[in-house]
Amino acid sequence: MTKTTKKPVNVPANYEPSDDEEFMNPVQKEYFRQKLLAWKADIVAETRNTVEYLRGENVSHPDPADTAAANADRQLELRTKDRLRKLTNKIEKALRRIENGTYGICEETGDPIELRRLDARPIATLSLEAQEMHERGERLRAG
Incomplete structure (x- = not known):
């Protein structure tokens, strides 16, 4: 049994999808796949920065107001991280839709x-x- 490999699709520099071409042709699919992967990479980097920030953050301050402010900042970072996690899941689903032909x-x-x-x-x-x-x-x- 032979395994079929997909032929790589090159997206021209400065390419923008157009209504003048076939909807979700291989170049459009690759364009959106690359766009989604770049977005995901940005989110992963941002999440890594957030985790590093939270690890380095000392929420115990001598002043109760400073402790409360630090805790509020920490909660905001955690909510942001959760939103980014959910967004990453949506990106993964979009990538799967590209693979199974239902994207767009x-x-x-x-x-x-x-x-x-x-x-x-x-x-x-x-x-x-x-x-x-x-x-x-x-x-x-x-x-």
């Missing part, structure tokens, strides 16, 4: 998500219209 397809409508939306938010799973309907529904339930 709205989970609600099955229609393609606009390239501009994906470029701005590469983890998007809903088209702009579906996202707006979703948000209107949330406002109605909350109101």
